Amino acid sequence: MIVFLHKVINKIKDGYIKEMFIEGKWILKYVKLYRKSVIFYILLGILGTAMSFASSVASKYLIDAITGYDLSNTTFIVVTIIFMGVGSIATTAFSSRISAKINLRVDKEIQCMVYDNIMTSDWEELNYYRTGDLLNRLTGDVSTVSTAVLGWIPNLITRLVQFIGAFSIIIYYDYTMAVIPLISAPISIILSKHLLNKMKSYNVKMRNVSSEVMAFNDESFQNLLSIKALGLCDYFTNKLRAVQCKYIDTSLEYNKFSVYTSAFMSLIGMVIAYMCFGWGAYRLWSGIITFGTMILFLQLSSSLSSSFNSLLSLIPSAVSATTSAGRIMELTTLPHETIKTDSALHKLIKKQSHGITIEIRNLTFKYKNSRNILVNVNIYAKPGEVIALVGPSGQGKTTLLSILLGVIKPPPATAILKNYQGIICEASAATRPLFSYVPQSNTMFCGTIAENLRLVNPAATDDDIINALNITCAYEFVSKLPKGIHSIIGEKGCGLSVGQNQRLAIARAILKDSPILLLDEATSALDVETEERVLRNIMAVYQNRTCIVATHRPSVLKLCNRIYKVENKCITQI
Template identity: 30%
Template sequence: MTQHTHTSSFAALGRLLRYARGYRRQIITASLCSLINKLFDIAPEILIGVAIDVVVNQEQSFVARLGFETAQEQIAVLAVLTFFIWAGESLFEYLYQVLWRNLAQRLQSELRQDTYEHAQRLDMSFFEAQSSGQLVATMNDDVNQLERFLDGGANAVVQLVVTVIAVGAVFFFISPLIALLAFSPIPLIIWGTFYFQRKAGPLYADVRDKVGDLSTRLTNNLGGIATIKSFTAERREAERLKASSEAYLEANRKAIRISSAFIPVIRMAVLAGFLATFTVGGLMALEGSLNVGAYGVLVFLTQRLLWPMTGLAALIDLFERAMASTRRILNLLEEPVHAHDESDTSLLEPVRGDVAFRNVSFSYPGGTAGVQNVDFSVTAGDTVALVGATGSGKSTLIKLLLRFYEPTQGDILIDGQSTREVSLESLRSCIGLVSQDVYLFEGTVRENLVYGRPDATDSDIIEAAKTAEAWSFIEALPQGLETLVGERGARLSGGQRQRLSLARALLKNSPILVLDEATSAVDNETEAAIQRSLKRIGHNRTVIVIAHRLSTIVDADSILVIENGQIVERGNHAALVEKGGAYSSQWKVQTGYA
């Protein structure tokens, strides 16, 4: 993932709020419920002071001045008020919890969906440079971390602000002097909070990176478990996982060290404010300059004001973790898409399958070799083979045809239409791809076969499977088409997976079929089966074959020999063998005549 410069947590919060602007009404409503709940929550402390005033002053109490003369009436009024205050507090606690939690779940779901859909539009170069573990950690763990903050932290922030303002108003109304004393620790607390945030921000960004590294290690090891076992590398991989886990632990330890140091500082500041109110207010009450009930209100409210500050460290801790995750999520969402699908133009139907590369050049990011000035045409219905050493540029041409990458020079045409000027959906729907690295999704044989054509009938499926010479082994499976293939097709052999991949591409019924080294890692039987299939399917569609085994492409209409990203020879098999060039030399090596 692109390394963005560190932005502050508040900048990340601003980015998140811009993203969530569609939820503005829910955020405001939830915040209002949190606000009202907190006002109800601090009201009992005020009522306690008023009750003390009633007991001490009776007919001269504050409540008496409201028209309730006897102490019994005043207590009854306070009891009724207490009931409604507690009921109101309970009601709005229920409302804010429902609203914040539903918002957290909704936003979590939308973020995960948006990041996944955006990732699908990114160029292949992004995935080749980015580990799948980091992406999974961003879409899953980081989104969950943000959800945890929205689930409880957002309400805590709102209520803390409301507490400071509301309690402050009561304090200044009763005694400005005591208000100043009670609030005197708050500047220290705020300074400590920002100091902690500044120190903790980079530490939690490192924590999120270490989570991604750990996820990558787990994903790679579980995916390569057969290789690990075959090399008896279990102990070594366990040690490597332990190292990644320890790195994550150490990153967390550094962050925890900062947050833990913050809590004692806050506690001492709270104690100073409470002692000031307790002592000065008590002396004023003894002198008669402060009502006893008001003194009770101030003592209780001081604790209500300052005690939540002790949880500020945990709140900031949660906030920092969430904002570190937010940065990673939004950075992924802002990753640029280079292969833009801005066109809504489709290829003209019916697509015949003429393919033309016109002076096409491309180099990978960082200047890595690609292809230079490639120019060739394939007539609809013909079979063209691309041969050459590994890294010569054969697969790059296929990636350019599919617009996984954009040419830096030249153009690619299908039926005379530039692939840049048609939608990606229209382009890719007319191309069936069978790659060397077959990917089968976890599910049934049927689900994998109909992946490119979900509405295919059983007769269509069977016909495609027979053409790919896959039907005989499918029939022999325990549940036939309904047999589970396992993760990445692990329950099938390599040859079976390759034939299913070919059948899947055939069932898609695209006018252009691309075989990217589809026979390089299969047994002789599967190779022969695929070769027979090619003879059957090559009559009514354009076939582009990348092959290392030259025996599989002797019947191709045209063969292009590629070296260092350029076409160095072209012709059919007989002509190239007779020419005595690079193709002829490779043929002799493979057939044993070298």
């Protein structure tokens, strides 16, 4: 027996079952977090099951009383049946309400946790995932897990109580009748390992292809203007059909497996039901049991068989939940940005009004699994200076700015920030508050203009916002909008031109009032005159600001103190 148990344990530790065990433990920590509610939910389920059994037994005595023409206890039995029926309905309704509340709380908590992990994960690692895949994990997978937190263990215990209760009542009246419904157990156990592996495999496929569909849709909507402009609507529509065909094929493959499995188990259940009916009819014909006992047998044998099948049906839901848990765990285990604060950083931030000097020292950098992007790079920029980074696309200008922002981790002692007192810190995620940044892409969000600008400075007044807009020559068009700074713009600044959105983005960076300003092709959509006015305004108002501009435009260069050319992995001053 001990040898057999060891073999079973070893099998559990192998392959998919081992993965499910680890993922199940992860779900269990949320079950523990809401253990009081889970226990209460379990007790409600047990109470409902007990009422159902009481109603079945009472029905037996009612039928025996009627068929035996003994109506002395009929009123009491009828009242008991009605009371148990109403109680069962009330318990079910209350359970549903409790379940909905807890599911929403768990869903919200896990979703916030996953969202937070995504937001703070290492940028390079996160780039391996498509946006649609992340959205699918954040919504679909989280919903599956939150449902399992309150659904799986309570259902397991409730169904076990139902199974044991039905079995105990039946065996009290007839031993053979109790054994018949269990005939399917050996068959189910024999098939379980094969079914588990199949279910896990199909669930993984379904989740992946679902993520692929969502990722495609998300990418299409984000680039809708480009798709229309390039005349690619038909191409993307056909591509969507191809992605959907893949989803349909995978779904039908899983459905085929589910249908065959369900049909096989239903056939076994039907055979057992007929056997129970036949045995009950024989015992009734033999005069060994009453007609009421016969009805009770049929009810409880059905309950026994259904509870056993329900226990088996928990396996697919467990597989689905653990598969989703595994996909969520994959995100939670991504390496996070390192945010270390020390006394030097605090002093740097405290004295930032005096300006910050940037030094890039002998920087050599490459992304994971790629060749060097930058080799032995040296750059120097002090407060009050405007430094230009020029060069062909794809040579590393944006990478260099990402290193300064701490989005990408550089080698030690290569990206240095220094104040007038000589206090130094290495550029990292922790030093990001010292930077204002305007990226190449449009970064306006759905909401009012004021809300967009206050993202970086919630305490900013309307006058502060208007001042920043004036510096970037944006108030010229904002003042003409129906509600001024309180006018609503769409996602990615929909309703405004690219140049207008760029000026708003620069105004937001100005409003943050950080000692370092990074502009990554931030004026590319502005005309030369407006571009020059914006840059001169910035230089005039914020004389202690260190400004680095990545650009292709010669018109910017005449305003710069130094120009660095980025080409062939190297940077040279020109």
